[in-house]
Amino acid sequence: MIETIAGVGIPDTTVVAEATELIKNTSTPLLYDHSRRVFLFGSLQARKLGIAPDPELLYVAALFHDTGLVAPYRSDDQRFELDGAGQAQAFLLSHGYSASDAATVWTAIALHTTPEVPYRMAAEIAATTAGVETDVLGLNLQNITAAEIEEVTAAHPRPDFKRQILKAFTDGFAHRPDTTFGTVNADVLEHFVPGYRHLDFVDVIQDSAWPE
Numbered sequence: 001m002i003e004t005i006a007g008v009g010i011p012d013t014t015v016v017a018e019a020t021e022l023i024k025n026t027s028t029p030l031l032y033d034h035s036r037r038v039f040l041f042g043s044l045q046a047r048k049l050g051i052a053p054d055p056e057l058l059y060v061a062a063l064f065h066d067t068g069l070v071a072p073y074r075s076d077d078q079r080f081e082l083d084g085a086g087q088a089q090a091f092l093l094s095h096g097y098s099a100s101d102a103a104t105v106w107t108a109i110a111l112h113t114t115p116e117v118p119y120r121m122a123a124e125i126a127a128t129t130a131g132v133e134t135d136v137l138g139l140n141l142q143n144i145t146a147a148e149i150e151e152v153t154a155a156h157p158r159p160d161f162k163r164q165i166l167k168a169f170t171d172g173f174a175h176r177p178d179t180t181f182g183t184v185n186a187d188v189l190e191h192f193v194p195g196y197r198h199l200d201f202v203d204v205i206q207d208s209a210w211p212e
Helices: 014-026 029-049 055-064 080-094 099-110 123-137 146-155 161-173 185-192 201-206
Strands: 003-005 008-010
Touching: 003 146, 008 029, 014 029, 014 055, 014 080, 029 055, 029 123, 029 146, 029 161, 055 080, 055 099, 055 123, 080 099, 099 123, 161 185
Parallel strands: none
Antiparallel strands: 003 008
């Protein structure tokens, strides 16, 4: 029987069941609930955008999108988005998905903190970012009804979410601050890591090796 939340059906397939079990057991309750909300909100926002993402691909993108914040997925030398993207890609390939589908999910996760660009790309990529922006930033929340929001948050509550997700971000990449250059992630470190100042793009240009 298909589980339905706020009118969105959770695909009743092996890959979805295995992704759910994996992330539930290897991530944190905070990130698991957040990731499920990203799928649900992304699906609802997709309807408003007039796009139709593949539900399985969107689900895997949503479930894996923040895995780079936590062990065993977290690396030391690249953006956390790339950690999750690589894990999701490998997961899909191991389940017989095409290289093209796996690449779409890789891109959806890799770009989920990049404003605007995902909305010009494949439906799965756009919907992943839409779900993230709804749950984390409250963007376009007016597109979703109060009843839908209530049903989603009843299934996957978000108590103290703002503080907790910011702590998860900080814990996820404070040990690799250089990887936040040019991203919104640098804002997180500047707020929560004492003494941290983001690498300034203008300084990089002015202090480059090119003689003037």
